[in-house]
Amino acid sequence: MPRTIIAGNWKMYKTQAEAVEFLHEFLPSLDITPETRQVLLCVPFTDLLCLSKNLHGSRVQLGAQNVHWQDQGAFTGEISAPMLTEIGVRYVVIGHSERRQYFGETDTTVNQRLKAAQAHGLTPILCVGESKAQRDAGETETHIMSQLEIGLQGIDQTNLVIAYEPIWAIGTGDTCADTEANRVISMIRSQLTNPEVTIQYGGSVNPQNIDQIMAQPEINGALVGGASLQASSFARIVNYEGA
Numbered sequence: 047m048p049r050t051i052i053a054g055n056w057k058m059y060k061t062q063a064e065a066v067e068f069l070h071e072f073l074p075s076l077d078i079t080p081e082t083r084q085v086l087l088c089v090p091f092t093d094l095l096c097l098s099k100n101l102h103g104s105r106v107q108l109g110a111q112n113v114h115w116q117d118q119g120a121f122t123g124e125i126s127a128p129m130l131t132e133i134g135v136r137y138v139v140i141g142h143s144e145r146r147q148y149f150g151e152t153d154t155t156v157n158q159r160l161k162a163a164q165a166h167g168l169t170p171i172l173c174v175g176e177s178k179a180q181r182d183a184g185e186t187e188t189h190i191m192s193q194l195e196i197g198l199q200g201i202d203q204t205n206l207v208i209a210y211e212p213i214w215a216i217g218t219g220d221t222c223a224d225t226e227a228n229r230v231i232s233m234i235r236s237q238l239t240n241p242e243v244t245i246q247y248g249g250s251v252n253p254q255n256i257d258q259i260m261a262q263p264e265i266n267g268a269l270v271g272g273a274s275l276q277a278s279s280f281a282r283i284v285n286y287e288g289a
């Protein structure tokens with residue numbers, strides 16, 4: 047069985063003070079067994095060191111939201127995998143649609159970042175998903191298969207998480223129907239060599255829909271944006287009803 051992983055992606059939200067305030071409410075609300083349900087917080091670079099100290103000994107792992115493919119060099123504004131692992135980061139989100147849309151991320155650079163993450167023992171969370179126009183044109187499957195084909199070239203599937211995030215469902219409140227998310231995730235799984243890869247759903251996940259989403263057999267977790275910013279809301283999501 048793939049491991050269940052619920053991740054909060056804070057995007058560009060929360061100062062260190064706000065992050066610590068969040069933890070004070072969030073950590074005591076957790077009602078999970080880490081062996082069966084892993085919880086992650088994927089936070090801005092500036093929050094990582096502080097959260098690493100505050101999460102030490104807790105049941106929550108730390109994730110970054112991007113990583114460069116070189117270990118070091120003249121790459122102003124970038125952060126490398128050794129810099130992340132040194133401070134206790136275990137996971138990194140790669141190829142989020144916002145990186146692809148606003149910062150020129152391509153499947154090729156996604157593949158380079160995945161390789162660098164794995165080379166340093168980080169677990170990458172590879173984000174894939176179609177736009178509204180692609181969905182309307184019936185191109186959901188071909189688009190995602192192309193993202194996977196290029197993104198996963200030479201990638202070790204024993205240390206990998208995939209997040210299916212339909213772009214039209216991100217931050218819109220327009221959640222993909224859970225059966226449809228299950229269908230697409232099943233298609234994604236059919237493209238993999240390792241059936242144990244955790245595949246999350248992301249896109250307007252909230253406390254009201256999490257139980258139904260997690261009841262789908264192919265969905266192994268969630269990548270949660272807006273609803274991970276409030277401690278009570280994210281706690282309800284990670285404590286979802288079900289196995």
Ligand SMILES: O=C[C@H](O)COP(=O)(O)O
Pocket residue numbers: 055142211215216217218219248249250251269270271272273
């Ligand atoms: O990484 C998270 C996704 O972009 C989903 O964001 P959202 O939950 O605010 O729709």
